[in-house]
Amino acid sequence: MASxxxxxxxxxxMQGTLDLIILRTLRWGPMHGHGIAKFIQQTSGETFKxxxxxxxxxxxxxxxxxxxxAEWGTSNNNRKARFYRLTAPGRKQLSAExxxxxxxxxxxxxxLASARTGDA
Amino acid sequence: MASxxxxxxxxxxMQGTLDLIILRTLRWGPMHGHGIAKFIQQTSGETFKxxxxxxxxxxxxxxxxxxxxAEWGTSNNNRKARFYRLTAPGRKQLSAExxxxxxxxxxxxxxLASARTGDA
DNA sequence: AGAATTTATATTGTTATATTATATAATAAT
DNA sequence: ATTATTATATAATATAACAATATAAATTCT
Numbered sequence: 264m265a266s267x268x269x270x271x272x273x274x275x276x277m278q279g280t281l282d283l284i285i286l287r288t289l290r291w292g293p294m295h296g297h298g299i300a301k302f303i304q305q306t307s308g309e310t311f312k313x314x315x316x317x318x319x320x321x322x323x324x325x326x327x328x329x330x331x332x333a334e335w336g337t338s339n340n341n342r343k344a345r346f347y348r349l350t351a352p353g354r355k356q357l358s359a360e361x362x363x364x365x366x367x368x369x370x371x372x373x374x375l376a377s378a379r380t381g382d383a
Numbered sequence: 384m385a386s387x388x389x390x391x392x393x394x395x396x397m398q399g400t401l402d403l404i405i406l407r408t409l410r411w412g413p414m415h416g417h418g419i420a421k422f423i424q425q426t427s428g429e430t431f432k433x434x435x436x437x438x439x440x441x442x443x444x445x446x447x448x449x450x451x452x453a454e455w456g457t458s459n460n461n462r463k464a465r466f467y468r469l470t471a472p473g474r475k476q477l478s479a480e481x482x483x484x485x486x487x488x489x490x491x492x493x494x495l496a497s498a499r500t501g502d503a
Numbered sequence: 504a505g506a507a508t509t510t511a512t513a514t515t516g517t518t519a520t521a522t523t524a525t526a527t528a529a530t531a532a533t
Numbered sequence: 534a535t536t537a538t539t540a541t542a543t544a545a546t547a548t549a550a551c552a553a554t555a556t557a558a559a560t561t562c563t
Binding site: 271274278279280283284287288290291303307308310311361363364366367368369370371373374375377 | 391399403423426427431481483487491
Binding site: 275276277278279281313314315316317320321324340341342343 | 519520521522523524525528529530531
């Protein structure tokens with residue numbers, strides 16, 4: 264019972280990262296919003312839980328930028344769903360944001376890494 | 384000669400990360416604002432350049448939270464400067480934010496990592 | 504000595520974006 | 534039929550990084 268002590272609460276998504284992980288997710292092929300959210304949640308090991316209020320505005324953003332296109336279709340469960348597909352500019356953007364993330368996390372790592380953990 | 388082609392422009396600091404790297408920097412001992420900014424800039428390999436408009440509000444934040452204390456003193460260059468010192472709660476906060484960062488970047492990595500880079 | 508530069512702190516206003524809360528509709532399950 | 538689930542969407546809010554600006558003191562230049 265109560266094995267949920269160390270539950271590792273879900274984390275908020277840091278600003279600027281959502282677009283990246285959505286675009287990356289769409290590299291697997293066209294997906295609808297709900298599917299994208301579920302994919303990210305699962306792949307992140309439940310660390311991320313994309314809220315509706317984050318996901319759909321983000322998708323609108325990506326549409327407006329031309330990084331994805333959308334067309335209505337039917338989901339596995341026979342529901343109406345909008346399928347988003349990565350465009351060529353979207354792939355380019357993904358590549359750019361991926362590199363940016365690599366540089367960023369590397370720089371943070373450099374600061375966090377330290378020999379001297381003591382009293383300075 | 385023009386070795387600066389691949390100049391790798393500086394990156395903006397992602398929301399939520401600034402506090403972490405400031406707190407981490409102060410693990411080295413008390414520092415004044417300008418010093419903190421220079422340290423981060425150098426340690427990040429010039430990837431980060433902390434703007435005044437980010438740094439000082441952040442320091443006010445940390446003060447208000449009780450994660451740092453401040454006292455006026457004199458810098459190496461004999462200028463008036465405010466030295467910030469990590470408190471015990473600050474160390475605790477640093478630890479928490481560090482773990483959070485580790486979890487976050489690991490989750491992003493899981494999403495970015497992929498066998499199939501092809502057409503899906 | 505006086506002017507310009509550098510070091511250093513601080514605040515105001517702007518902007519971007521993730522979240523909360525809410526609304527809507529259609530299909531599946533009971 | 535009523536309820537739950539799947540799915541999309543938007544308005545309102547909060548947060549935080551940045552740009553621009555102001556201030557002050559010490560150093561350097563001439």
